[in-house]
Amino acid sequence: xxxFKQALANRHETVLKYRQPGQKVIGWLCSYFPxxxxxxxxxxxxxxxxxxxxxTTADAYLYTNMCSLVRxxxxxxxxxxxxxxxxxxxxxxxxxxxRLYDVWGPSQKTPYTYIIPLPHAxxxxxxxxxxxxxxxxxxxxxxxFGVTITAEALQDAIRVYNKTRTLLGRLNELRKLEEPPITGxxxxxxxxxxxxxxxxxxxxMLEKFVAEVEARPGIPTDEKVRLLLxxxxxxxxxxVQMIEDMGGLVVADDLCxxxxxxxxxxxxxxxxxxSLAKRYLTRPECPRMRPARNRLRHLRELIVSHQADAxxxxxxxxxxxxxxxxxxxxxFLRKMDVPLLQLSREYNIGAVGQMRTRxxxxxxxxxxx
Amino acid sequence: MATTRELxxxxxxxxxxxxxxxxxxxxxxxxxxxxxxxxxxxxxxxxKRVHQANLEGQPVVMNGFFVxxxxxxxxxxxxxxxxxxxxxxxxxxxxxxxQLLDPGEGYGLGNEVCSPHRIAVGQATTRxxxxxxxxxxxxxSCDQTLKLYEVLADIYEVPLYTLxxxxxxxxxxxxxxxxxxxxxxxxxxxxxxxxxxxxxxREVLKISKATYDYWDKISELRKAVPAPTGGRQSxxxxxxxxxxxxxxxxxxxxxARYEELKEKVDKGEGYIPNERHRVAWLYVLPMFDLKIAxxxxxxxxxxxxxxxxxxxSDDIVLDPADPINYLVKKPLKWAFIRQTYSPNEYSHFAExxxxxxRDYKADVAIVLAHWSCSQYCGTIRLLKEEISAQLGIPFFVxxxxxxxxxxxxxxxxxxxLDEFFAMVEASR
Numbered sequence: 001x002x003x004f005k006q007a008l009a010n011r012h013e014t015v016l017k018y019r020q021p022g023q024k025v026i027g028w029l030c031s032y033f034p035x036x037x038x039x040x041x042x043x044x045x046x047x048x049x050x051x052x053x054x055x056t057t058a059d060a061y062l063y064t065n066m067c068s069l070v071r072x073x074x075x076x077x078x079x080x081x082x083x084x085x086x087x088x089x090x091x092x093x094x095x096x097x098x099r100l101y102d103v104w105g106p107s108q109k110t111p112y113t114y115i116i117p118l119p120h121a122x123x124x125x126x127x128x129x130x131x132x133x134x135x136x137x138x139x140x141x142x143x144x145f146g147v148t149i150t151a152e153a154l155q156d157a158i159r160v161y162n163k164t165r166t167l168l169g170r171l172n173e174l175r176k177l178e179e180p181p182i183t184g185x186x187x188x189x190x191x192x193x194x195x196x197x198x199x200x201x202x203x204x205m206l207e208k209f210v211a212e213v214e215a216r217p218g219i220p221t222d223e224k225v226r227l228l229l230x231x232x233x234x235x236x237x238x239x240v241q242m243i244e245d246m247g248g249l250v251v252a253d254d255l256c257x258x259x260x261x262x263x264x265x266x267x268x269x270x271x272x273x274x275s276l277a278k279r280y281l282t283r284p285e286c287p288r289m290r291p292a293r294n295r296l297r298h299l300r301e302l303i304v305s306h307q308a309d310a311x312x313x314x315x316x317x318x319x320x321x322x323x324x325x326x327x328x329x330x331x332f333l334r335k336m337d338v339p340l341l342q343l344s345r346e347y348n349i350g351a352v353g354q355m356r357t358r359x360x361x362x363x364x365x366x367x368x369x
Numbered sequence: 370m371a372t373t374r375e376l377x378x379x380x381x382x383x384x385x386x387x388x389x390x391x392x393x394x395x396x397x398x399x400x401x402x403x404x405x406x407x408x409x410x411x412x413x414x415x416x417k418r419v420h421q422a423n424l425e426g427q428p429v430v431m432n433g434f435f436v437x438x439x440x441x442x443x444x445x446x447x448x449x450x451x452x453x454x455x456x457x458x459x460x461x462x463x464x465x466x467x468q469l470l471d472p473g474e475g476y477g478l479g480n481e482v483c484s485p486h487r488i489a490v491g492q493a494t495t496r497x498x499x500x501x502x503x504x505x506x507x508x509x510s511c512d513q514t515l516k517l518y519e520v521l522a523d524i525y526e527v528p529l530y531t532l533x534x535x536x537x538x539x540x541x542x543x544x545x546x547x548x549x550x551x552x553x554x555x556x557x558x559x560x561x562x563x564x565x566x567x568x569x570x571r572e573v574l575k576i577s578k579a580t581y582d583y584w585d586k587i588s589e590l591r592k593a594v595p596a597p598t599g600g601r602q603s604x605x606x607x608x609x610x611x612x613x614x615x616x617x618x619x620x621x622x623x624x625a626r627y628e629e630l631k632e633k634v635d636k637g638e639g640y641i642p643n644e645r646h647r648v649a650w651l652y653v654l655p656m657f658d659l660k661i662a663x664x665x666x667x668x669x670x671x672x673x674x675x676x677x678x679x680x681x682s683d684d685i686v687l688d689p690a691d692p693i694n695y696l697v698k699k700p701l702k703w704a705f706i707r708q709t710y711s712p713n714e715y716s717h718f719a720e721x722x723x724x725x726x727r728d729y730k731a732d733v734a735i736v737l738a739h740w741s742c743s744q745y746c747g748t749i750r751l752l753k754e755e756i757s758a759q760l761g762i763p764f765f766v767x768x769x770x771x772x773x774x775x776x777x778x779x780x781x782x783x784x785x786l787d788e789f790f791a792m793v794e795a796s797r
Binding site for chain 1: 476746
């Protein structure tokens with residue numbers, strides 16, 4: 001088992017193992033969260049993920065028509081799995097996450113909670129606004145925990161996180177090759193581990209890993225369908241593995257747990273908070289952001305640069321943003337003559353039989369063509 | 370600038386306008402409250418403007434619920450709200466609701482997508498609505514609203530402007546929203562080749578403010594015991610606010626409505642003869658069966674005194690002296706927006722709702738858990754806990770869908786409500 005897989009498989013133990021004495025752990029959800037601020041405060045930011053099993057208690061607090069990701073996260077909270085959190089921070093990324101936030105505060109014992117307003121548009125005006133909200137968050141964190149987050153600490157955090165982004169960027173470049181040396185499942189695993197391990201530990205592991213992968217032989221792709229994977233939050237590499245076991249190879253992704261997480265660097269000069277606001281606001285966009293043409297243009301670039309044969313869009317049931325984005329992406333890809341398969345799923349993998357059938361049929365169609 | 374486009378939606382709108390005309394004539398021949406006639410005249414007027422612009426090749430805008438339509442009125446751009454249109458069609462076509470829902474699903478929307486949205490998309494793909502020249506929406510009140518207009522803009526291949534509504538209305542958010550409104554004005558001018566006349570805007574805002582003032586007063590009158598009006602009437606109130614707020618016809622409706630309710634309250638007259646239950650109806654009535662409100666009134670003496678769509682936030686003051694601020698704050702005046710958009714820790718919407726139950730002397734709370742509305746259903750537990758803690762009144766969650774009777778039928782809803790009211794009666 002790779003150290004990344006190990007860290008993910010036992011992520012709560014990972015956090016407890018690496019947490020320094022007295023260090024605060026800040027749980028976050030949504031990759032628009034400016035992690036560097038928590039890092040600069042000397043805190044340990046970790047991504048909230050759900051668990052396995054039913055969400056019986058959470059269902060009584062949220063509702064069964066809320067996405068299974070947030071219900072699963074909340075269930076983990078009720079089970080005590082997140083009892084080590086000193087804070088929970090998110091943004092108004094989607095209806096489900098903001099309702100999770102509304103319910104988390106009163107129902108969990110996390111001492112500090114904060115929701116950062118995120119604009120839906122990308123413009124000079126929205127950057128000014130988001131800069132303000134990022135500053136508000138930083139000040140809130142300082143006040144709540146009695147810490148001072150200096151500009152120097154933020155700049156240092158940006159450098160550390162940029163190192164991650166650069167290394168992951170190198171790894172992602174390898175996926176463009178005719179014979180990439182890394183599968184989509186493994187790639188997702190590596191990126192996800194960044195959201196669980198302390199950053200310095202992770203960067204060391206990653207640097208070593210990237211060098212190893214660069215030296216690996218490639219995976220023959222003659223009989224594989226090169227795929228761009230897009231869609232809802234996905235934190236289970238096994239799901240990607242299933243698709244790849246059936247004859248696909250995920251050579252690119254536009255997932256918030258994948259390339260969106262590290263795509264662009266933060267500027268290292270000037271006001272670090274402005275730099276962070278800019279970096280997060282202008283990263284590859286979620287379907288909540290306007291205008292849609294930016295996002296579609298990015299998808300086109302990914303398809304071309306990674307030579308994707310087709311696109312798979314996985315959507316968690318009730319994920320309104322991706323669910324309703326489907327027709328827009330479909331129409332766009334039709335103009336490019338790129339096949340698209342939409343897969344509906346729950347947060348936890350289940351009902352794989354139907355999924356297998358659909359993926360197989362999709363691949364056969366592509367091979368036949 | 371709007372260009373020549375194919376004519377779509379001509380026959381459906383002609384038919385609707387014709388039916389409304391018959392309704393108006395029928396009402397005028399009877400002794401009905403003036404607001405009933407004013408309602409249909411206002412609605413018909415809105416549709417006539419859209420229809421006429423469509424025929425003449427003039428700009429038509431499709432807009433979301435909470436868009437500052439006053440800008441459209443000031444620039445003489447007829448507007449059509451597809452969500453409101455969808456609910457209107459759905460209400461009058463219950464016998465063929467599947468036919469209305471299926472095209473949207475066939476286009477690619479899942480059946481978990483908001484039912485009025487599925488209808489709206491189906492209407493677009495089957496060309497039943499006038500083709501818009503452009504579309505204006507807002508980021509509120511939910512993700513589905515955000516995406517609906519993007520989907521429509523994609524279907525029609527027309528420009529889309531989405532206003533970024535404040536999530537938390539702090540000073541920075543309001544400044545950002547002000548810039549957004551200015552940017553929208555620029556967009557409208559670009560799309561139509563027209564210039565917004567500030568004096569005309571001020572006139573429209575005066576009418577809008579007067580309308581909202583009446584809405585505030587009506588909200589206040591609804592607190593009376595016995596309740597002077599029922600749940601179905603509230604649907605008409607917000608329908609007018611969505612379609613012609615800022616138009617004289619809309620104001621006429623609200624003025625008539627207010628005067629009628631005031632007279633009833635002054636006389637101590639109730640909407641129903643034997644008021645046994647005062648219901649806080651959280652969310653909105655099932656639009657495919659508005660008569661369920663009549664049925665509750667008749668069968669159980671249960672009158673809806675307060676509903677989520679039908680009241681105005683008293684902490685938002687609209688001042689037309691600052692037009693841009695007015696347009697920024699206007700959506701927030703809808704308590705539904707406060708409640709469903711802002712975080713609870715900021716807007717205290719759960720606490721406010723409990724206070725509303727108290728203010729309106731509601732003795733039961735019923736929430737329609739609209740199957741395709743994740744974001745509202747996510748508030749149910751918070752509302753229940755707050756209302757129970759503060760008031761201890763019975764709280765009932767009624768599963769269903771506002772437009773799709775296949776989720777829970779009218780008969781099933783009524784059966785569940787029967788059980789609930791029986792339980793309430795037994796406990797008294």
